[in-house]
Amino acid sequence: MRAMVYRGPYKVRVEDKPMPTIEHPNDAIVRVTMAAICGSDLHLFHGMMPDTRVGMTFGHEFIGVVERVGPSVQNLKAGDRVMVPFNVYCGSCYFCARGLYSNCHNVNPNATAVGGIYGYSHTCGGYDGGQAEFVRVPFADVGPSIIPDWMDDEDALLCTDALATGYFAAKLKLQGGSPIALNWAIDSVRKGGTVSVMGAYGPMFSAVKFGDAMNKGLTLRMNQCPVKRQWPRLFSHIQNGYLKPNDIVTHRIPLDHIADGYHIFSAKLDGCIKPIILPRAS
Template sequence: MKAMTYRGPYKMRVEEKQEPRIEHPQDAIVKVELAAICGSDLHLYHGMMPDTRIGHTFGHEFIGTVHEVGSGVEKLQVGDRVMVPFNIYCGSCFFCARGLFSNCHNVNPNATAVGGIYGYSHTTGGYDGGQAEFVRVPFADVGPWVIPSDIHDEDALLLTDAYSTGYFGAQLADIVEGDTAVVFGAGPVGLAAAHSAWLMGAGRVVVVDHLDYRLDKARSYAHAETVNFGQVNDIVRTLKKMTGGLGADVAIDAVGAEADGHVLQHVTSAKLKMQGGSPVALNWAIDGVRKGGTVSVVGAYGPLFSAVKFGDAMNKGLTLRMNQTPVTRQWPRLIEHIRAGFVSPRDLVTHRFPLEDIAEAYHVFSAKLDGCIKTVVNV
């Protein structure tokens, strides 16, 4: 089959690769139709994720058609069109039984925290991802869902991670009706979080980013107020002025570690180069909410090399909530919202590339060229 393969930082190409095979009775093989590039894929692309091995295939957002099923698969049949959550989970362990699918205990021998993730290095289990013609889907009876006939393919694709994660970020924030919510990051997850904050009852939504075209999208798509942190002297002070000196009720960190090493303005007003785990947005969130507020974290973090302002969070009495998204828990309500016309995930898609041009797709997405917000790969 043709598959995107990693050759080192900033180096990838489409190569002929062995097709995946059934390795366990509960496996399925899915023929990929659409995949997407996620902001967290850039941590891999830039060589910032440990144990990303040569030849690994990225891609944790994909939909496709069931090509083959193992003898133990009961709910799927060959020919079913499915959307596959980025989480790989068994469905029966201690954590899955409590709906913590992203923390499954049985699918990732290399970690005690996160479960399995498609195409996200051997730190998350070493599973090849969906930026390929075929992908092996373990525990096929508990992860994939048959795509409803009235759901657009690109809506289904964005539900496999980006939109579900943004919705989960707003959910974790425990928004009370009328709350002011500030969202850090105007990528697809941040835009979804900002839009979802209204669904949770927010009375005011503010989005913080440094790219004008993404802030334009935040205004048009999420109907949010916006702040360009590159154009203010102190983003925390600016947010305090916007909220009567108190700070926002909730903050959602949809940035995580800066994947491109971009130079940001730190809360101390010093300029510094971002490290792979630098928590600048998280510290802004801690400083930018009011005392007794809530900080929700759905941005991707690796090892932290700079200190989180945990003492400030403790002294302010903040509630910190975070996790990798248990994707399928979000689907019933999000499908209802799509059907009702309340959300349209596919409106976040700005660029589409064939699999053969995936190296160019990563370059455009990484460099934020041509107003790129979300990239879809046609397989």
């Protein structure tokens, strides 16, 4: 299959890789119909995320069609059109039982630090992502959902991270971002206030003023978005016309040209806000 492959900082290309296989009875293989480059993928692209290994395929935002399923999968079948949250999670551990899917303890050897994320370095479990023609989806009965018939593909794609994470942030009134933004929040919030952090917080240089936060008596709240918990309300908002996620999409790029897509997005060229990758357009 054709897939985006990381070759070092600022170096990605499309290569032939072996087709993913069913490795566990709960796996599914999904033929990717659409993926996206996320702003947090640029941390990987720039070489700023620990343990990002040469040969890895990025992409934690993707949708597709189920190609085949393992013998234990009950809720999906070949041909189903599915959306896959960026969180890889088991659905049964202490954290998953409480809806904290981004904190799953069974999907990553580094689970004491971070849960599992598709295409986001071996720090996050080493799962290849969806910027490819096919992807292996573990725990297929708990992560993916069948896309509603009324939902547009691009809207479904953006629900897998960008929209869900933004909604998670907005409803909790969170402040986050770069070290500058976090330090600004710590400086600006009143004593005894709350600063919350979400999104991608991987690069090791992102030091913030924890001493100041302690001295001001601040409460710090933070987490990766548990994507699937956001879907019921997001689906309702989209169906009722309150949200149109694909309004932010500016570029639609064939998989074979993904290196150009990363360059355009990273350099903020051509008004690029959200690039979508089309495997079958290559």
